[in-house]
Amino acid sequence: MKKKVLSSTLALSIALGAFATLGTSHTYAAEQKIQYNQEFQTPSYIGEEWKAPKGLDKKETVFEYLKSKKDMFKLAGNIERHFEIVREEKDAEAETTHVNAEKVYDYYKKTFYRNSFDNEGAKLISFVHVGENWNNAVWNGVSMEYGDGDGKKFTSFSASLDVVAHELTHAVTEYTANLEYQDESGALNESFSDIFGAMVDRDDWEVGEDIYTPDISGDAMRSLSNPASIPNPLEPTEGYPDHYRKFYTGPYDNGGVHINSSINNKAAYLVSEGGTHYGVEVNGVGREATEKIYYRALTKYLTANSNFNMMRQAALQAAEDLYGKNSKEVQAVTKAYNAVGIE
Ligand SMILES: [Ca+2]
Ligand SMILES: [Ca+2]
Ligand SMILES: [Ca+2]
Ligand SMILES: [Zn+2]
Secondary structure, eight states: OOOOOOOOOSOEESSSSOEEESSSHHHHHHHHHHHHHGGGOOOOEEEEEEEOOTTSOSEEEEEEEOGGGHHHHHHHTTSOOSEEEEOSSOOHHHHHHHHHHHHHHHHHHHHHOOOSTTSSOOOEEEEOSOTTTOOOEEEOSSOEEEOOOOSSSBOOGGGOHHHHHHHHHHHHHHHTTOOOSSHHHHHHHHHHHHHHHHHHSTTOSEESTTTBOTTSOSOOSEESSOGGGSEETTEEEEEOOOSGGGOOOSSHHHHHHHHHHHHHHHHHHHHHHOEEETTEEEOOOOHHHHHHHHHHIIIIIOOTTOOHHHHHHHHHHHHHHHHOTTSHHHHHHHHHHHHTTOO
16 A cells, blocks of 8 residues: 555544554545545545554554645535435444434534534534544544444444534634644644533543443543543553643654643633642632633634643633633633643
């Protein structure tokens, strides 16, 4: 198989690396794409040899759309204003995906009066059974794609409401702040997907608990409440970072977008639930205030290259807009960001 190198900025995933195992998998995904996009010519996936960090499998491929095709995909997304599961015959995963996508749509509609990811009623398109035993899910710029998982590390991704909310929030982010998927802005992009994943799947602060390691109960792929409790896949002896001084600075995962997201995740968790973190006490203001603050920050103040410091400023401004300068919400945001070391 010929390998080409392409920057991996477009497939925004739930897990590290938007990769599928080398072989038929990305061909299969490409075929599904062709099936949907046939009247808009054939989009291309390009495989990239992916150098795995320690602790992950060696030979993986990153698959990606050509950047130049992106506008075409947006066009395709506006044809009809309904939900669509792209698969030849109906099956259980497709049905579950549909139900979960609708729940996420309803959440954004009821909570923020947002009509789909573009706020113009764009159709939600989900591909299921992408790849073979693929351990990931992505938003690719026009549709969501879900792997079935290998049955060991993950089961079917679309069965997880927080995963579906995570992917669809990538779409919301793309149409609002459009945070670049690299370094701090990329970590914020990931974090918003985890935060709204936890707002839609409202009964916990974990990510992917319903589909992660089916043979092990009580664990999750990430945690907003206690990121450090989960091993960091790029630094297996450590937990996910929960303070700015633990920021991952290596090259993998677009500069650790799925890793450093945990720092902002923890801040959002503290805003909502409160707690004492590294000696800083935060009085939480609950999910309803927290989701409003983060949505306003994302849609009004953050831009493509915003960093963690701007995230703090944006959340503070949003809290002040919504609740006033001397509000307990502004206090909670201030303390939460102090607690995770973002000044
Ligand atoms: Ca849950
Ligand atoms: Ca969850
Ligand atoms: Ca498990
Ligand atoms: Zn993601």
